Amino acid sequence: MQFKSMVLSNVEVSPSYFRMRMTAPPTIGVSCPGQFVMVKVNPAIDPLLRRPFGVFDLGTFETEFTDCGRQTYLEILYKVVGKGTAMLSTLHQGDHLDILGPLGKGFTLGDPAGEKLLVGGGVGLAPLYYLAKELVKESRVHLFAGGRNKEDILCITEFDRLGVETYVATDDGTLGAQGLVTEVLEQHLSRAGANATIYACGPTPMLKAVAFLADKYGIACQVSLEGYMACGVGACLGCVVQGKDHSEATPDYRCVCKDGPVFDQTDLLWS
Amino acid sequence: MTQPNLSVDIAGITLRNPVMTASGTFGYGSEFAPYLDLEKIGAIITKGLSLKPKAGNPTPRIVETPGGMLNAIGLQNVGIDTFIGEKVPYLRKISTPVIVNLYGNSLEEYGELAGRLDGIAEVAGIEVNISCPNVKQGGIVFGTDPKAAFEVVDLVRRNTGKPMIVKLSPNVTDVVVMAKSCVDAGADALSLINTLTGMAIDLKSRRPILANITGGLSGPAIKPVALRMVWQVARAVTVPVIGIGGIMTAVDALEFILAGATAVQIGTANFLDPSAAETIAAGIETYLVENGIADIRELIGALKTDR
Numbered sequence: 123m124q125f126k127s128m129v130l131s132n133v134e135v136s137p138s139y140f141r142m143r144m145t146a147p148p149t150i151g152v153s154c155p156g157q158f159v160m161v162k163v164n165p166a167i168d169p170l171l172r173r174p175f176g177v178f179d180l181g182t183f184e185t186e187f188t189d190c191g192r193q194t195y196l197e198i199l200y201k202v203v204g205k206g207t208a209m210l211s212t213l214h215q216g217d218h219l220d221i222l223g224p225l226g227k228g229f230t231l232g233d234p235a236g237e238k239l240l241v242g243g244g245v246g247l248a249p250l251y252y253l254a255k256e257l258v259k260e261s262r263v264h265l266f267a268g269g270r271n272k273e274d275i276l277c278i279t280e281f282d283r284l285g286v287e288t289y290v291a292t293d294d295g296t297l298g299a300q301g302l303v304t305e306v307l308e309q310h311l312s313r314a315g316a317n318a319t320i321y322a323c324g325p326t327p328m329l330k331a332v333a334f335l336a337d338k339y340g341i342a343c344q345v346s347l348e349g350y351m352a353c354g355v356g357a358c359l360g361c362v363v364q365g366k367d368h369s370e371a372t373p374d375y376r377c378v379c380k381d382g383p384v385f386d387q388t389d390l391l392w393s
Numbered sequence: 394m395t396q397p398n399l400s401v402d403i404a405g406i407t408l409r410n411p412v413m414t415a416s417g418t419f420g421y422g423s424e425f426a427p428y429l430d431l432e433k434i435g436a437i438i439t440k441g442l443s444l445k446p447k448a449g450n451p452t453p454r455i456v457e458t459p460g461g462m463l464n465a466i467g468l469q470n471v472g473i474d475t476f477i478g479e480k481v482p483y484l485r486k487i488s489t490p491v492i493v494n495l496y497g498n499s500l501e502e503y504g505e506l507a508g509r510l511d512g513i514a515e516v517a518g519i520e521v522n523i524s525c526p527n528v529k530q531g532g533i534v535f536g537t538d539p540k541a542a543f544e545v546v547d548l549v550r551r552n553t554g555k556p557m558i559v560k561l562s563p564n565v566t567d568v569v570v571m572a573k574s575c576v577d578a579g580a581d582a583l584s585l586i587n588t589l590t591g592m593a594i595d596l597k598s599r600r601p602i603l604a605n606i607t608g609g610l611s612g613p614a615i616k617p618v619a620l621r622m623v624w625q626v627a628r629a630v631t632v633p634v635i636g637i638g639g640i641m642t643a644v645d646a647l648e649f650i651l652a653g654a655t656a657v658q659i660g661t662a663n664f665l666d667p668s669a670a671e672t673i674a675a676g677i678e679t680y681l682v683e684n685g686i687a688d689i690r691e692l693i694g695a696l697k698t699d700r
Binding site: 124167170172220349350352353356357361362368370372373375380 | 417418419420424425427428440446447448449452453454455456457459460461462464466469612613641661663664665666667668
C-alpha cells in the first residue's frame with residue numbers, strides 16, 4: 123500500500139544512527155517481520171528515488187486523535203550514509219512522508235521449539251527487533267550484535283527488555299568481545315540444537331560468514347539482504363542477486379525487493 | 394461540459410487515453426496491479442523481450458543522479474517462451490492494450506521474434522527497440538546508423554502484421570534522419586526518447602559506480618532534451634509520435650502533446666510512484682475539463698512558435 127505518514131519522532135540513538143517513528147494506517151498491521159518500506163524523503167525530484175528501510179518496529183499507542191482511540195506507528199532505524207538519509211535525519215515531528223509498503227518477503231518464524239539466533243551487523247539490526255518481538259512470544263531468542271565499535275551497537279537495551287539474551291562483539295573491543303560477531307556466534311553454534319534457526323542481517327561479508335557457519339553446523343539460516351533499488355516492487359531489476367542455479371546461460375537472478383529481502387541462505391549463490 | 398475525449402489512435406491501436414507505461418519500468422504489468430487500476434491507463438509496454446532469456450549485467454546496475462537515474466540493467470528478461478507460458482495468460486485478463494517491446498542481438502533475431510509475436514492475439518502491437526546492444530558483427534548499433542535502422546525495421550515489417558512502433562535513441566547526431574529512415578522502412582509510429590548515455594564516478598574509490606561503467610540516464614533531468622527531439626521529429630514525419638523522457642506529471646505529459654506527441658510513455662515516474670500513470674491520465678482529463686477542451690487531439694502539436 124501507499125500512504126502519507128507523519129513523523130512522530132526522529133532521534134539520534136548513536137552518532138549518525140537515527141530511529142524514526144511515524145504514523146501508519148491500522149491495516150499495516152498484517153506485515154510480517156523482515157519486510158521493508160520505501161520512503162520518499164521529500165516531494166521534490168532531488169533526491170529522486172525512494173529509500174528502502176527495514177521495519178524496525180510496528181505497534182499502536184493510545185491517542186485521542188483517532189476514532190478507535192489508538193494510533194498505529196511504524197519505526198525505522200537508519201544510518202546517515204548519503205543525501206537521502208541526511209535529509210531524513212533533519213525531519214521533525216509533524217513533517218510528512220510518502221511511504222510505500224510493507225514490501226517484500228519477510229522472515230519465516232518456523233518451529234517455536236527451536237532456538238532462535240539473531241545476528242545483526244551495525245544498522246542490520248533494524249529488521250531484527252520487530253522479528254525478536256514476535257519470536258519471544260513462543261521461543262528462546264539470542265541476539266549476536268556486531269560492529270566496528272560501541273557506537274555501531276544499537277538499541278541493545280530494547281532487546282534486553284524483550285528478554286532476548288544478547289551477545290556483543292566489536293572490532294576494537296569497546297563493547298563486548300573483541301573480534302567478529304561470527305566468532306561469538308560460532309562458539310554458540312557448536313552447542314546449539316539441530317532445530318535452531320539463524321536470522322541474519324548486516325554487511326555482505328558478515329552474511330557470507332554466517333551462511334558458511336550455517337552450512338558447517340547444519341543449521342537453518344535466513345538472511346536479509348540490502349540492494350540498491352529504484353522501485354521496490356520488482357520492476358526496475360536494479361537490486362538483483364544471483365540465485366543458487368545462476369549461470370550466464372541459465373540466469374537465476376532474484377530481486378531483493380520482491381523475492382526477498384529475506385532469503386534462505388541455501389537459495390543464494392555466495393561465491 | 395460533457396466528458397472530454399481522451400482517446401487517441403496509435404498505428405491502429407485505440408488507447409482510452411494517451412498515457413502508456415514505458416518498457417522496462419513496468420515489468421509485465423501484473424507487478425503494478427496492487428497500486429493502480431490497469432484499466433485506467435492507455436497501454437502497457439512490457440519489459441524488453443528477446444528470443445532467449447537474458448541474464449543482464451552485473452550489479453550495481455542503477456545509480457541516482459541529480460534529478461534522474463542511470464541504469465545498466467542489460468535487458469534482463471525471461472525470453473519469449475517463458476513470456477508466452479507465464480506472462481501472456483495474465484495479459485488476457487485486462488482490456489488495456491499490451492504492446493511488447495522487443496530486441497535482438499542480430500538482424501535475424503529481430504525478424505524471428507517479430508514473427509513469433511505476430512501469432513499471439515493478446516499482443517496488441519510491438520515496439521522495436523533499436524536503441525540497445527551491439528549486433529554480432531562489426532559493432533554497428535542499429536539505433537545510430539540510419540541504414541542499419543532501415544534494414545532492421547524493414548525486416549520486422551516483413552515478419553509482422555501487428556502495429557509497429559520503433560523506439561528511437563537520443564544518442565545520435567540527428568534524430569530526424571533516424572526517424573525518417575524508420576518511417577521509410579515501414580514504422581507505423583515512433584517513440585522517443587530512450588535513455589541518454591551517461592556515467593557516474595565515485596571519487597573515493599576512483600571507480601565508475603555502475604558495473605557496466607556507462608548507463609542510460611532517465612528522469613526529469615532529460616525532459617528538455619526529450620521535448621526538443623519530439624518536437625523536431627513530430628514536424629518531420631507523418632506517423633504518430635509517442636513522447637518519452639522524464640514525464641512526472643500531467644503538465645509534463647501535456648507539454649509533450651503540445652510539442653507534437655499523440656501519446657506519452659511514463660517511465661522513471663513509475664519507480665517513485667507506482668500509481669503515476671493513472672494519476673497522470675486523470676490529471677490530463679482534469680486539465681481538459683478545466684480549460685473547456687473537448688478533445689485531447691486538439692492539443693496534439695498545438696504549440697505556438699510565433700512571437
